[in-house]
Amino acid sequence: MNVQPTTTVVIAAGGLGTRVTGWLLFLPKEFRPVEGRPGLLYVLEESAATGAARAVVVHHPY
Numbered sequence: 001m002n003v004q005p006t007t008t009v010v011i012a013a014g015g016l017g018t019r020v021t022g023w024l025l026f027l028p029k030e031f032r033p034v035e036g037r038p039g040l041l042y043v044l045e046e047s048a049a050t051g052a053a054r055a056v057v058v059h060h061p062y
Contacts (some may be wrong), residue, residue: 006054009047012042016046027060 013030030040040057047055 002009008054008056009050009052009054011040011043011047011057012059013057016053030059 011030013028015029016027030043031038033039034042044055
């Protein structure tokens with residue numbers, strides 16, 4: 001039996017954008033739009049492009 005290793009990416013998404021002017025105080029900055037899309041999507045796409053089988057997003061339950 002040949003078992004392939006599974007790559008899991010852990011993404012820390014716990015910071016609030018309190019120092020970003022005009023941004024919501026209770027929404028993690030990873031959800032801030034970058035070119036019209038939440039910034040977190042870019043990180044997830046990069047993770048998938050590297051061949052990661054899973055992504056775990058760790059955040060604070062604001």
